[in-house]
Structure formats: C-alpha cells, structure tokens
Amino acid sequence: MGGGGKIPYPKHVWSPAGGWYSQPANWKANTAVAGAGMLFIVGLGFMLSANLEHRDKMPEPGRFFPSRYWSKQIIEHERKLKEQKEREGGQ
Template sequence: MGGTPRYPYPRDVWSPAGGWWPHPRAWRRNTAVAAFGLVLVLTPIFIYSERISERPEDAARQIPWRPWVKVRANSMTSETEPGQH
C-alpha cells in the first residue's frame, strides 16, 4: 500500500557527516578524545603566549580572565585627593 517507500532517499549515501541518519559509534568517547587532544595541544601554546606577552604599563584595573596580571598600586586613587603627596 502507498506506492512509495517510507523514506524516498538513496539507500547508500556517503558524506563526511555520516549520511542521512548518522549514528556514529562511540561518539561520546570520540568527542572526549578530541576535546582532550585540543586541551593537550592548546595549553602549551597558551602558556608560551602568556610568557612572551609584554605590556607597556601595568593594568589600571584587574582583568577578570587574567588574574595574574599586575595592577598598579595607585590606580584607584585620584591624584587630587587630600592627603596625597
């Protein structure tokens, strides 16, 4: 009954994403391995980048994603406040 197949798509389809209905085996493990590989490769690159980076002057305020950056001691006080010399 019906005259047409249930899914009128080619039976054998190749694509990088896995075809019409992809069900890759062990996708969670593969994703975890890929994420671990990225962390393993990108961590030394980040560390090297931070080691060679230079700032012409200290930051005026704390940078949230860079807690190790030095902050100027007098950055929060104004030069015109009483008691300052």
C-alpha cells in the same frame, strides 16, 4: 498509527559525516578525544601567550584585569611593590 516508516533515502550515498541517520557506536568517545585534543592545543597556546607577554607600562595597583593572575612580569612587579611598601612602613 505510527506515521509510517523512515523517509526513503538512496542507499549508495556516501559522506564523511556518515550519511543519513548516522549514529556511530563510539561517537561519545570520539567527541571526548576531540574535545581533549582541542583543550590541550588551546592550553598550549595560552601558556605560550602568557610566557611571551611583555608590558612596557605596568598597570595601576588595584585595577582589575585578568592577566594580572598569570603574567610573571606583573606578578614580580606587584611583589616588589609590596616589599617596598613593607620596607617603607617598617622604618
């Protein structure tokens, strides 16, 4: 009553993934290391892209777009607009 044993497979087969029924003991640690490495590389790419971003035409104030939160050029532009509004309103 158990349906029998495992399906027979050749013992001489080698593959980089470990072959049939492979479950390495440290697969969780390896996955965590690979994930952390990928996250680090993607983060570096994101930072490089954000630092190199340049806009010739600034977006309209109040219009939503994600790069508004990390683009130094846009942050400085919006800060200048805010200061300008405060100066005009205070006069």
